[in-house]
Amino acid sequence: MKLLVEDYPYPADLVMPYITGIAESLVTDEQNIAVGYVGYCFNKIIDDCVFFLPKVILDKNNLILGKYDPKEEIELKKIKKNTEDYSLIHGLSVWIYRAIGEYRKEKKNSTIVYRQSISQLDSAPKLRDATLLDTYLSLIKFANENQDFFTFILKNVHSGYNKINWQKTVTHSQAFFQDGKPFYIKPINKRRQINFDEDLFVIFFSIINYINNKYGFKGKINFGYELITGRQFDNYLKGLGKIRLMQIKSKYFSDKTLLLWDLCYAFFYQSEVVKSSHSFNDYLLVKDFNIVFEVIIDDLIGDKNILPGLKHQYDGKAIDHIYKYESLINADNIYYIGDSKYYKIGNSVYGQSEYKQYTYAKNVIQYNLNILLGDDTSTKEFLPYRDDLTEGYNVTPNFFISAEIPKDNPNYHTDNLKHKEGGDKRSRQFQNRLFDRDTLWLSQYDVNFLFILSLYAAGSHSAKSAFKKKARRLFREAIIDVLNNKYNFYRIETKNINKFVYDHFRQLTGKMYHYGSSLILALEINDPETETILNMLNPFYKLTKFNL
Numbered sequence: 001m002k003l004l005v006e007d008y009p010y011p012a013d014l015v016m017p018y019i020t021g022i023a024e025s026l027v028t029d030e031q032n033i034a035v036g037y038v039g040y041c042f043n044k045i046i047d048d049c050v051f052f053l054p055k056v057i058l059d060k061n062n063l064i065l066g067k068y069d070p071k072e073e074i075e076l077k078k079i080k081k082n083t084e085d086y087s088l089i090h091g092l093s094v095w096i097y098r099a100i101g102e103y104r105k106e107k108k109n110s111t112i113v114y115r116q117s118i119s120q121l122d123s124a125p126k127l128r129d130a131t132l133l134d135t136y137l138s139l140i141k142f143a144n145e146n147q148d149f150f151t152f153i154l155k156n157v158h159s160g161y162n163k164i165n166w167q168k169t170v171t172h173s174q175a176f177f178q179d180g181k182p183f184y185i186k187p188i189n190k191r192r193q194i195n196f197d198e199d200l201f202v203i204f205f206s207i208i209n210y211i212n213n214k215y216g217f218k219g220k221i222n223f224g225y226e227l228i229t230g231r232q233f234d235n236y237l238k239g240l241g242k243i244r245l246m247q248i249k250s251k252y253f254s255d256k257t258l259l260l261w262d263l264c265y266a267f268f269y270q271s272e273v274v275k276s277s278h279s280f281n282d283y284l285l286v287k288d289f290n291i292v293f294e295v296i297i298d299d300l301i302g303d304k305n306i307l308p309g310l311k312h313q314y315d316g317k318a319i320d321h322i323y324k325y326e327s328l329i330n331a332d333n334i335y336y337i338g339d340s341k342y343y344k345i346g347n348s349v350y351g352q353s354e355y356k357q358y359t360y361a362k363n364v365i366q367y368n369l370n371i372l373l374g375d376d377t378s379t380k381e382f383l384p385y386r387d388d389l390t391e392g393y394n395v396t397p398n399f400f401i402s403a404e405i406p407k408d409n410p411n412y413h414t415d416n417l418k419h420k421e422g423g424d425k426r427s428r429q430f431q432n433r434l435f436d437r438d439t440l441w442l443s444q445y446d447v448n449f450l451f452i453l454s455l456y457a458a459g460s461h462s463a464k465s466a467f468k469k470k471a472r473r474l475f476r477e478a479i480i481d482v483l484n485n486k487y488n489f490y491r492i493e494t495k496n497i498n499k500f501v502y503d504h505f506r507q508l509t510g511k512m513y514h515y516g517s518s519l520i521l522a523l524e525i526n527d528p529e530t531e532t533i534l535n536m537l538n539p540f541y542k543l544t545k546f547n548l
Contacts, residue, residue: 001076001215002043002050003089005058006289008070009034018043018050018074021281022114037114038292039285040097042132044274049133049215051093054289055344056403056449064089066407076216088410090216092450095412097133098457100284103292106299112292114285132274132282135266136211142263143208143219149256150201150223199248201225203241204260206233207267241268290342294320296456297340297401297447300464301471307379310335313363317356321401322364324383325472328395328480328548330515332384335364336475341402349400349444350425358427358440361396365437390501392435392513397479398442403449416448417471419478432529433510434487434522443479480548483522488530490521490543500541507533 002018004010009032016033022041028034037052059066064073065085073079079086104113117131175182206228208219221227228236236244245265252258274282286292303323311319321338328334337360341349369375371382385394400423406416423444433439455463492512494500497519501512511533512521521543523530537543 001090001093002046002048002074003053003064003070003076003093004035004050004074005053005064005070006038006055007034007036008055008058008062010071014071014074017046020045022283022285036287037285038096038289039100039114039283040093040131040133041281041283041285042274043281047274051096052285053089053092054096054293054342054449056342057089057092057405059345059407060347065405065410086216088412088450091412092453094137095450095454095457097284098137099296099453100286100292102457102459103286103295104284106295110291112287114283114287116281116283131284132270133284135263135270136215136217139204139207139211139263139267140217140219142260143204143221146256147220147222153201154198154223198225200245200252200257200260200264202228203236203244203264206236207264236268237271239268239272242272293342293403294340296452297321297338299456300452300467301338301401307381309367309376310364313360313367315363317360317363319360319364323472325397326476328397328476328483329513329520330518332394332515334383334385334394334396336397336399336472337361337364338399338401338475341400343402345404349402353400354425354442357398357400357442361398361440362437365393365396386437387435387514389498389514390435390505390509390512390519392510393437393439394513395434395479395483396440397475398440399475399479400442400444402444402446403452404446405449410450411448412450412454414448415451415467415470416446417474418446419474419481420444420446424482430510432524432527434483434524435513436510439510441479441482443475443482445475445478484547485525487522487524488545489548490523490545492519492521492537493542493544494519504537507536 004015004018012028012031012033015035019033019035019041021043022037035052038054039052041050041052042048043050053064057064058070062070064070065088067085068079076086076090079089100113104110104115107113115131117134201223202225205221205223205225208217208221209227209229210233211217212219212221242265245261245268249261252261270282298321301323302321306322311322313319319337320340321336323336324333325336326333337357339353339357339360341353343349365385367376368382368385371379372386385396386392387394404416406414420443425442427438427440427442428436429438430436452467455467492500497514497517500519501508501514504512508521511523512519514520523533534543
């Protein structure tokens with residue numbers, strides 16, 4: 001099993017044997033080649049699987065997991081087997097493959113997916129459109145998830161082996177008598193005819209043993225069969241496997257054994273095609289994995305049914321992620337706007353992307369105002385961005401989310417979703433006006449790439465829903481913490497809210513917001529204007545300080 005990392009500059013003479021036949025998307029100079037793919041390929045020339053890993057696995061020093069030089073670790077077996085790093089990297093290759101498969105099912109007409117499978121050469125429906133790796137994974141899954149099935153069959157097969165056949169024992173054995181009772185020193189046990197379930201099991205576990213040894217999988221082999229190995233298994237790969245399976249095919253009737261037979265036959269069929277082909281490659285690859293990453297994040301945090309003009313905006317811009325959730329100020333829903341960033345670990349998400357993100361937010365605000373003002377009559381569905389009384393604007397949550405691999409504990413089990421301290425930015429036209437239309441805050445979050453990759457690929461709706469709830473709650477609470485640390489918030493108690501707004505509109509525009517029976521004031525901490533405003537209001541109004 002070989003490993004190459006997306007966009008990493010390898011010496012051309014080192015990498016060419018692994019990419020021959022699929023090198024359509026390369027960044028290259030005279031001496032180096034960087035492959036722009038993520039995914040899987042079985043390369044006939046080297047008779048091995050090549051996995052193209054995403055660049056996010058590299059740290060800022062271009063080391064895999066901060067430890068391994070990509071040029072030195074093209075052979076996965078160089079990483080000590082049965083270690084955490086070996087399991088993690090091997091698992092990543094499989095999860096990447098499954099995630100691309102999920103993306104392909106969702107985006108059937110995508111132009112970034114490149115696929116060729118050995119089974120496309122055959123017309124058998126059960127084999128069609130399955131890559132070698134599909135078959136390997138199906139075999140491993142069957143081995144790991146059906147231990148009870150194997151135990152049940154074997155228990156029935158051997159249930160009579162230790163029972164004495166008394167008729168044969170009495171007929172063929174000499175009895176010794178003691179106290180008038182016969183004793184037989186060599187009783188004859190019951191024997192059964194050859195069992196075809198066991199014959200299939202021997203073939204199946206021999207395949208699992210082969211896959212485990214050659215590609216580093218961990219299919220369970222918990223039964224003490226004498227397996228087919230070495231030259232004998234090589235003969236099975238060259239055609240004997242198919243012949244032997246066809247000889248015993250008519251012996252199977254249950255759904256499980258029929259499925260097992262199909263999987264074994266698919267394995268030998270594909271192996272025979274590989275052996276007889278001179279140049280055929282079997283692959284599932286993605287050219288721009290950042291697009292897949294965006295789809296993964298959107299599936300895990302975004303809303304599906306978004307009004308036209310929001311996600312795909314009228315000025316031609318497209319938001320990565322947008323969803324309705326509880327406002328930072330009150331219980332009304334408001335749109336949260338996110339942008340996923342797929343970079344090598346350590347790269348900054350800011351720069352040009354920052355200004356694009358502010359534009360996305362401004363477009364969403366204007367979209368809702370157009371509906372409110374009757375300028376857009378295509379829909380009546382809008383969210384309350386502007387308070388007509390104070391002319392203040394609700395705060396629009398806006399954020400980046402980028403992938404990382406936890407340095408101290410890389411794993412597939414914890415999301416490691418966190419707000420990046422010091423990663424908050426602000427765009428504004430006026431000082432000390434939180435509720436101004438042009439005051440826009442932008443936050444940054446990191447998430448464990450390994451976790452979200454496996455969560456998306458596994459396809460568990462309940463697990464995805466649980467993460468979505470957690471992520472949306474965290475995004476809201478983290479932005480609120482930022483605002484509470486930057487502003488002091490007050491409730492203004494007055495008998496006549498309208499009169500108060502009218503009397504102080506000039507001094508407090510962009511600083512106050514009204515909803516229900518509440519009138520709130522946001523004043524930036526340490527801003528020189530804040531103390532002046534408080535001195536002006538305190539003698540006449542009761543201001544109750546609170547946190548959002």
